[in-house]
Amino acid sequence: MLLEVSEIQVHYGKIAALRGVSLQVDTGEIVALIGANGAGKTTTLKTISGLRPLSGGRIVFDGRDISRMPGHLRVVAGIGQAPEGRGIFPGMTVQENLLMGSYARKRGSEKILAEVYELFPRLAERKTQAGGTMSGGEQQMLAIGRALMGQPKVLLLDEPSMGLAPILVNQIFDIIAEINTRGTTVLLVEQNATQALRLADRAYVLETGRVVKAAPADQLLTDPDVQAAYLGGDLDTRAQDTRPTTS
Ligand SMILES: Nc1ncnc2c1ncn2[C@@H]1O[C@H](COP(=O)(O)OP(=O)(O)O)[C@@H](O)[C@H]1O
Numbered sequence: 001m002l003l004e005v006s007e008i009q010v011h012y013g014k015i016a017a018l019r020g021v022s023l024q025v026d027t028g029e030i031v032a033l034i035g036a037n038g039a040g041k042t043t044t045l046k047t048i049s050g051l052r053p054l055s056g057g058r059i060v061f062d063g064r065d066i067s068r069m070p071g072h073l074r075v076v077a078g079i080g081q082a083p084e085g086r087g088i089f090p091g092m093t094v095q096e097n098l099l100m101g102s103y104a105r106k107r108g109s110e111k112i113l114a115e116v117y118e119l120f121p122r123l124a125e126r127k128t129q130a131g132g133t134m135s136g137g138e139q140q141m142l143a144i145g146r147a148l149m150g151q152p153k154v155l156l157l158d159e160p161s162m163g164l165a166p167i168l169v170n171q172i173f174d175i176i177a178e179i180n181t182r183g184t185t186v187l188l189v190e191q192n193a194t195q196a197l198r199l200a201d202r203a204y205v206l207e208t209g210r211v212v213k214a215a216p217a218d219q220l221l222t223d224p225d226v227q228a229a230y231l232g233g234d235l236d237t238r239a240q241d242t243r244p245t246t247s
């Protein structure tokens with residue numbers, strides 16, 4: 001198991017945001033974490049990347065207990081995060097932003113940079129443009145590209161489709177699939193539950209700081225409770241489920 005989160009508890013002051021969350025991510029998987037606003041998805045990712053301290057439980061990554069490891073060392077260990085709200089450096093160029101992501105890697109950043117540009121031709125076209133002047137979708141690509149520059153073993157993505165036009169949402173999901181095909185394990189947080197479940201191997205449903213369901217993603221797509229709560233009566237999903245797979 002690449003990442004093993006066991007019974008983690010996280011507090012903001014006296015408020016318990018995570019009340020014993022356990023999840024596992026195996027090498028090569030795409031695992032989705034879905035749930036309503038405030039369920040604790042962002043907190044879970046921030047805690048895995050070391051931005052929030054644990055008040056209980058533990059996190060084992062790549063065979064090591066990282067529960068108390070500082071965030072910058074977790075990047076070195078192989079945990080990459082593209083944060084919610086993107087967090088790029090607006091005054092730096094696209095290329096400078098990308099290179100910031102490889103600070104933890106001494107060697108080979110040119111090769112990874114070339115790979116990131118291949119994955120995101122849009123960024124290659126705009127190397128010298130200031131990050132802050134890029135569109136929302138381009139900034140999202142930049143944030144993901146920057147996380148990839150650290151050559152993570154697992155990439156944590158917090159709502160990569162947030163605020164994007166439908167065509168860009170599809171592009172982002174295609175790119176996540178491609179990143180995974182090229183060998184990076186992915187833990188994906190999404191409000192866009194239908195698309196996340198179609199992409200993922202397995203998924204966890206979070207409700208008020210607890211995991212309430214864990215199952216193969218295709219099973220959750222057809223789960224009546226999940227459909228009612230998170231898939232918004234998506235007729236397209238149901239229609240697909242009754243038809244043979246054509247792809
Ligand atoms: N900085 C913060 N200070 C206090 N409470 C917070 C803070 N960030 C998140 N919370 C609370 O923690 C809970 C989980 O939030 P979050 O992890 O952001 O949920 P999600 O990403 O699923 O929407 C919510 O109740 C939220 O209000």
Ligand SMILES: [Mg+2]
Nearest residue numbers: 041042043084
């Ligand atoms: Mg969030």
